[in-house]
Amino acid sequence: GAVVSQHPSWVICKSGTSVKIECRSLDFQATTMFWYRQFPKQSLMLMATSNEGSKATYEQGVEKDKFLINHASLTLSTLTVTSAHPEDSSFYICSARAGRVSGELFFGEGSRLTVL
Amino acid sequence: AQSVTQPDIHITVSEGASLELRCNYSYGATPYLFWYVQSPGQGLQLLLKYFSGDTLVQGIKGFEAEFKRSQSSFNLRKPSVHWSDAAEYFCAVAGNFGNEKLTFGTGTRLTIIP
Numbered sequence: 001g002a003v004v005s006q007h008p009s010w011v012i013c014k015s016g017t018s019v020k021i022e023c024r025s026l027d028f029q030a031t032t033m034f035w036y037r038q039f040p041k042q043s044l045m046l047m048a049t050s051n052e053g054s055k056a057t058y059e060q061g062v063e064k065d066k067f068l069i070n071h072a073s074l075t076l077s078t079l080t081v082t083s084a085h086p087e088d089s090s091f092y093i094c095s096a097r098a099g100r101v102s103g104e105l106f107f108g109e110g111s112r113l114t115v116l
Numbered sequence: 117a118q119s120v121t122q123p124d125i126h127i128t129v130s131e132g133a134s135l136e137l138r139c140n141y142s143y144g145a146t147p148y149l150f151w152y153v154q155s156p157g158q159g160l161q162l163l164l165k166y167f168s169g170d171t172l173v174q175g176i177k178g179f180e181a182e183f184k185r186s187q188s189s190f191n192l193r194k195p196s197v198h199w200s201d202a203a204e205y206f207c208a209v210a211g212n213f214g215n216e217k218l219t220f221g222t223g224t225r226l227t228i229i230p
Contacts, residue, residue: 006159034218041225042222042223043206043221043223044206044220046218046219049217093160095160104165105162105218106162107159107160108159109158109159110157110158110159
């Protein structure tokens, strides 16, 4: 199947700094990518839908100024956690849709963020 | 609004025994249903999906699931589990031919005992 790669796999940062997480579709073009957040032993919560060349659509309750999403190309979307705080510590997972209609979603391996 | 319920938070099964993980969904129109597996610290892998047609769908790794509209269920089954099946399993639902956002259940953690 298609491959979605996230980088970094894990990151530790100090409170107040910003962290960027990359999501790349390695062997297909993804017009739509999704960003999820997963707390320990909990399910995935959709944060935002990222469309190439346009602004991301954020889910209710997600601060768009806090979680900046950029989908600059058909193979790359980035999530920047700005002014990170300990409560932002979580497992962030991206997924990319292959094709436009009923395309299968492929998930990245996730990025674990720890804010000290 | 769509929702997914996985009633079992944690299931323990002996290796070689059969497995059934429960999933109930709520969706106003034709649901598109998925089962994903997540190993510790990893992303998600699609096991199988139901869009239409035969209500019994076959997936990878020997898994199958049956869509029962009357019960709003999409239970995952495997006749004989292997130690490598130990993981977290998520059921998900989407609408619009699967193009709408996925809504995930809370997951079921599967433990395999020798």
